[in-house]
Amino acid sequence: MRRSIVAGLLLAAATGLxxxxxxxxxxxxxxxxxxxxxxxxxxxxxxxxxxxxxxxxFGIGLVAAWVTYGLRAGFLxxxxxxxxxxxxxxxxxxxxxxxxxxxxxxxxxxxxGVTALAGAYELTFxxxxxxxxxxxxxAVTGVLLAAAVGFACTVLASSLIGPxxxxxxxxxxxxxxxxxxxxxxxxxxxxxxxxxVRP
Numbered sequence: 001m002r003r004s005i006v007a008g009l010l011l012a013a014a015t016g017l018x019x020x021x022x023x024x025x026x027x028x029x030x031x032x033x034x035x036x037x038x039x040x041x042x043x044x045x046x047x048x049x050x051x052x053x054x055x056x057x058f059g060i061g062l063v064a065a066w067v068t069y070g071l072r073a074g075f076l077x078x079x080x081x082x083x084x085x086x087x088x089x090x091x092x093x094x095x096x097x098x099x100x101x102x103x104x105x106x107x108x109x110x111x112x113g114v115t116a117l118a119g120a121y122e123l124t125f126x127x128x129x130x131x132x133x134x135x136x137x138x139a140v141t142g143v144l145l146a147a148a149v150g151f152a153c154t155v156l157a158s159s160l161i162g163p164x165x166x167x168x169x170x171x172x173x174x175x176x177x178x179x180x181x182x183x184x185x186x187x188x189x190x191x192x193x194x195x196x197v198r199p
Contacts, residue, residue: 015033041151046108117139
């Protein structure tokens with residue numbers, strides 16, 4: 001819980017600061033600050049996946065989404081059919097990447113990369129597809145900067161506080177000398193520990 005609280009406070013402060021300095025420093029990141037910071041935070045909290053795997057997957061997803069927008073702007077019709085072909089092709093490509101590397105990369109960070117660009121650029125693309133190169137470059141750089149800030153905040157919180165631990169109670173472990181210490185619980189076990197059958 002402590003890590004979550006510290007990470008949340010850091011994210012709030014970093015997002016506000018990023019928005020405030022965007023115009024004075026000509027960062028062009030104000031409209032991408034919230035989605036970028038939050039997506040970076042999600043990547044930072046995925047501690048069950050190695051850092052480089054998360055970053056590589058995120059980058060692959062972001063680039064794949066950018067290429068897909070390029071195909072939509074230059075080759076696919078601006079219709080429901082064209083958008084469906086683009087989405088199906090994009091997701092199929094990501095699944096193919098996971099299969100080709102034998103599962104050494106995870107699909108989730110790739111989907112987060114796609115989400116980052118789609119959330120930051122989809123409405124802008126719909127308004128002006130011919131301005132793809134100009135507008136998409138602004139969206140990519142803006143969301144990348146904001147995501148880097150969010151990722152750094154969660155990694156910093158983890159390094160300062162350590163992993164989250166369950167509250168005191170029946171999940172505590174006795175170390176033998178009467179001093180109870182809080183037991184760390186894997187994320188996936190948190191959802192079914194309370195369903196254990198009691199004697």
